[in-house]
Amino acid sequence: DAGVIQSPRHEVTEMGQEVTLRCKPISGHDYLFWYRQTMMRGLELLIYFNNNVPIDDSGMPEDRFSAKMPNASFSTLKIQPSEPRDSAVYFCASSLARTGEAFFGQGTRLTVV
Amino acid sequence: DAKTTQPPSMDCAEGRAANLPCNHSTISGNEYVYWYRQIHSQGPQYIIHGLKNNETNEMASLIITEDRKSSTLILPHATLRDTAVYYCIVRGASGGSYIPTFGRGTSLIVHP
Numbered sequence: 001d002a003g004v005i006q007s008p009r010h011e012v013t014e015m016g017q018e019v020t021l022r023c024k025p026i027s028g029h030d031y032l033f034w035y036r037q038t039m040m041r042g043l044e045l046l047i048y049f050n051n052n053v054p055i056d057d058s059g060m061p062e063d064r065f066s067a068k069m070p071n072a073s074f075s076t077l078k079i080q081p082s083e084p085r086d087s088a089v090y091f092c093a094s095s096l097a098r099t100g101e102a103f104f105g106q107g108t109r110l111t112v113v
Numbered sequence: 114d115a116k117t118t119q120p121p122s123m124d125c126a127e128g129r130a131a132n133l134p135c136n137h138s139t140i141s142g143n144e145y146v147y148w149y150r151q152i153h154s155q156g157p158q159y160i161i162h163g164l165k166n167n168e169t170n171e172m173a174s175l176i177i178t179e180d181r182k183s184s185t186l187i188l189p190h191a192t193l194r195d196t197a198v199y200y201c202i203v204r205g206a207s208g209g210s211y212i213p214t215f216g217r218g219t220s221l222i223v224h225p
Contacts, residue, residue, distance in 0.1 A: 004156075033213065043157070043200075043215040056212070091156050093213070100145065100204055102213050104156030 004105035006092050012111045018080040021108045024073055025094030033102065034067055034077050035091040043091070049075065050097070082112045116140065116203045122220045131188040133219050135201030138182040144205045146177060147213070148186045150197040157200065157215070160186065191223045 005024040013019050025032050033048040047057040052069045060067070064083070069075040079086055089109050095102040118136040125131040137146060147162040161168055161175045163184070168175040174187040188195055200218040205211055 031211075035215075042217055043151075045212060045214065048212060093156070095213075097211070100147070100211065101159045101162070102149075102157075103159065107154075107156050 006105035010109045016081045019082045021077040023075045023092030029094035031095045033093040036088045038088045084112045087111050117201045119219045124222045125191045131191040133186040133199050136183045137203050144203050146184050147202045149200045152197040196223045
């Protein structure tokens with residue numbers, strides 16, 4: 001397996017624009033996590049899914065953020081409208097509940113100007 | 114609100130053992146200790162985990178104290194490529210504590 005795949009790797013956008021980040025989890029994994037990492041706040045969980053169903057989105061900072069998982073092999077994190085303070089590295093991770101080991105993607109570095 | 118405490122930074126000479134401590138005094142009986150590391154500009158990478166017995170794999174060894182209130186990750190022969198931030202986290206087998214929650218970790222610098 002190629003591991004967790006995120007796209008794009010880098011995104012630069014203007015304030016107010018819509019941004020969509022994508023994630024393909026490892027095949028067979030039933031948990032998917034979205035994290036955001038900044039120098040100020042470290043690595044923080046935004047939302048996670050179990051069997052494609054959102055379980056806890058309490059980490060999503062505002063209504064501007066939304067996440068979907070339409071099927072077991074794809075998830076998106078959308079920010080609309082984007083703001084400069086959303087600039088961060090966004091990570092997606094997947095795992096099997098049974099083993100608990102989480103595998104992370106390479107991340108998407110988002111810059112909002 | 115991570116359940117673990119780690120020193121913010123450590124350094125180690127190349128070729129020597131790196132011993133990274135972690136305190137988890139509030140760990141419950143069904144919670145595991147996991148270690149991850151994050152090399153600059155990459156996603157966190159799983160290293161090892163354990164419940165109460167010591168564990169060893171190709172990357173590292175994990176020593177858990179008998180009372181399970183602390184643990185030590187050992188990199189037996191550190192290399193420059195082991196320079197990274199190391200996270201110790203506590204996770205249950207199910208429920209809310211299953212969620213991997215990361216603190217600030219320990220920044221390990223391996224020097225020549």
